[in-house]
Amino acid sequence: MSETASTARAPVALLPSLVPLLHEWLPRQRWFAGKGRPVTGFTLVSATELLPVDTTGPGLVHLLVRVQQPGPNGGGGAQGDCYQLLLGVRTHLPPGLAHARIGRVADGPLAGRTVYEGLSDPRLAALLMERLRTPGPLGPLRFARTALIPDGLTPRVLDAEQSNSSLVYGDAFILKVFRRVWSGANPDLELPLALARAGCERVPAPVAWYETGGSGRGGEASTLGVLQPFLRGSQDGWQLALDALAAGREFTEEARALGRATAEVHTALAAALPTVALGRPAAEHLVDGMNRRLEAAAQAVPALLPYVPGLRAAFDAVGDCTEDNLACRAQRVHGDLHLGQTLRSPDGSWSVIDFEGEPAKPLTERRRPQPPVRDVAGMLRSFDYAAASLPQSPGSPGADGAPSPAAWAERCRDAYCSGYAEAAGTDPRAEPALLRAYETDKAVYEVLYEARHRPDWLPVPMAAIRRLAAQSAAPERAG
Numbered sequence: 001m002s003e004t005a006s007t008a009r010a011p012v013a014l015l016p017s018l019v020p021l022l023h024e025w026l027p028r029q030r031w032f033a034g035k036g037r038p039v040t041g042f043t044l045v046s047a048t049e050l051l052p053v054d055t056t057g058p059g060l061v062h063l064l065v066r067v068q069q070p071g072p073n074g075g076g077g078a079q080g081d082c083y084q085l086l087l088g089v090r091t092h093l094p095p096g097l098a099h100a101r102i103g104r105v106a107d108g109p110l111a112g113r114t115v116y117e118g119l120s121d122p123r124l125a126a127l128l129m130e131r132l133r134t135p136g137p138l139g140p141l142r143f144a145r146t147a148l149i150p151d152g153l154t155p156r157v158l159d160a161e162q163s164n165s166s167l168v169y170g171d172a173f174i175l176k177v178f179r180r181v182w183s184g185a186n187p188d189l190e191l192p193l194a195l196a197r198a199g200c201e202r203v204p205a206p207v208a209w210y211e212t213g214g215s216g217r218g219g220e221a222s223t224l225g226v227l228q229p230f231l232r233g234s235q236d237g238w239q240l241a242l243d244a245l246a247a248g249r250e251f252t253e254e255a256r257a258l259g260r261a262t263a264e265v266h267t268a269l270a271a272a273l274p275t276v277a278l279g280r281p282a283a284e285h286l287v288d289g290m291n292r293r294l295e296a297a298a299q300a301v302p303a304l305l306p307y308v309p310g311l312r313a314a315f316d317a318v319g320d321c322t323e324d325n326l327a328c329r330a331q332r333v334h335g336d337l338h339l340g341q342t343l344r345s346p347d348g349s350w351s352v353i354d355f356e357g358e359p360a361k362p363l364t365e366r367r368r369p370q371p372p373v374r375d376v377a378g379m380l381r382s383f384d385y386a387a388a389s390l391p392q393s394p395g396s397p398g399a400d401g402a403p404s405p406a407a408w409a410e411r412c413r414d415a416y417c418s419g420y421a422e423a424a425g426t427d428p429r430a431e432p433a434l435l436r437a438y439e440t441d442k443a444v445y446e447v448l449y450e451a452r453h454r455p456d457w458l459p460v461p462m463a464a465i466r467r468l469a470a471q472s473a474a475p476e477r478a479g
């Protein structure tokens with residue numbers, strides 16, 4: 001991403017007058033990654049008027065802003081993390097947009113005007129779609145598409161709690177606007193594009209996207225947003241699993257189908273993008289990464305400390321990877337696979353979405369080839385999560401002698417691995433120590449994630465930590 005401030009007709013002195021409003025508004029957003037650390041400054045990366053700001057109607061300003069904060073920044077390093085903002089500007093905000101209000105600008109080029117979350121304004125959201133329909137450059141931004149997009153689709157903001165912002169257009173397309181912008185292609189564009197080119201139908205194929213930087217000055221463009229077909233009427237795997245559990249129903253058929261879908265995605269990714277055999281140095285590098293993440297998590301969540309030696313022992317299995325072990329081949333993977341990243345369409349087929357990887361990790365790390373067992377482990381953790389999040393009531397599994405949620409999860413985990421083995425030809429359970437190492441790494445990530453975002457959920461990954469640490473201490477008894 002270019003670090004030079006650039007403008008496309010947007011007022012150059014825009015940022016200073018917005019700073020007091022952003023100071024207050026930005027840290028409160030669900031997608032703001034630097035929660036808990038004070039914001040000490042803002043730097044403008046680029047400002048682009050998508051709709052000119054004049055006094056007759058709403059304007060739409062696209063901003064890339066770096067946010068300075070003390071402490072360990074993710075991808076931004078000392079310069080701070082970069083965020084994408086789409087600000088609506090109006091003289092009078094209609095009451096229907098009151099919920100989107102950011103504030104009134106006190107001085108500068110927008111003095112007296114109200115700025116608000118532009119994506120919440122259907123008129124401005126439609127304008128963003130118009131840009132995607134008619135590709136080409138606009139100041140520092142570039143719009144691209146792979147197919148014609150129909151006109152006149154009504155936009156609505158998806159109100160799911162998310163790391164990014166998504167808009168649905170006419171129930172036909174979904175546009176994901178990446179909030180935290182990293183230098184380089186986002187895997188949520190890169191991988192679905194590669195899968196679409198490889199003919200894999202498990203992933204909605206990107207129809208359009210927009211990006212910045214990377215052209216002419218070397219380096220890769222940074223992805224800002226991706227438009228994909230909206231899978232109307234589909235339900236996500238997390239909700240389906242919870243519904244099944246609450247009704248005391250098995251979920252093994254679905255789990256098996258999910259295993260097959262995961263294997264198909266992995267096979268297509270391995271065919272479309274480079275794979276590497278992990279020799280000892282590369283495997284040891286992976287173990288180092290796991291140990292570093294464990295140390296950082298244990299510093300932030302001291303409840304992890306007693307388990308550190310046991311968890312470290314679990315990671316050692318990855319260091320034993322040799323080049324002739326097929327399970328140790330590394331390839332591009334999903335990177336944050338869980339039930340909430342799967343959608344079942346009304347005809348019963350499963351799709352996989354959200355290839356961004358773990359949002360807090362630097363992009364370079366997320367784009368590195370990994371053993372596919374990493375995704376398998378992520379999904380196995382998810383069945384455990386579903387079972388652990390079921391509120392106990394009479395008649396629910398585990399109460400009054402009904403099958404226990406833990407046993408339900410175990411059957412799902414087995415069925416998922418069986419489905420995976422059927423489609424991939426390799427059974428993840430054939431390398432139990434490797435699988436356990438990746439499950440442990442994921443559980444450590446979850447401990448940190450929950451401590452930061454949903455402290456009430458912390459007991460769920462902590463229960464897994466206790467189980468995994470005990471299994472490493474007695475591996476011969478662990479499955």
Ligand SMILES: Nc1ncnc2c1ncn2[C@@H]1O[C@H](COP(=O)(O)OP(=O)(O)O)[C@@H](O)[C@H]1O
Pocket residue numbers: 158160161162163164165166174176204228229230231232234236340341343353354356
């Ligand atoms: N192609 C799609 N069709 C239907 N719904 C989708 C599609 N892509 C995403 N969604 C819905 O949008 C939600 C958020 O999408 P996701 O890619 O997970 O965003 P985030 O990275 O912000 O978590 C998903 O949980 C899903 O319900």
Ligand SMILES: O=P(O)(O)O[C@H]1O[C@H](CO)[C@@H](O[C@H]2O[C@H](CO)[C@@H](O)[C@H](O)[C@H]2O)[C@H](O)[C@H]1O
Pocket residue numbers: 162163238336338339340354358359378381382383385386446449
């Ligand atoms: O969907 P995101 O890309 O935002 O992923 C993050 O949030 C997830 C929670 O929404 C989190 O997943 C964890 O909780 C899920 C239940 O809510 C569970 O199914 C997953 O197994 C568990 O990891 C994910 O880790 C995080 O990156």
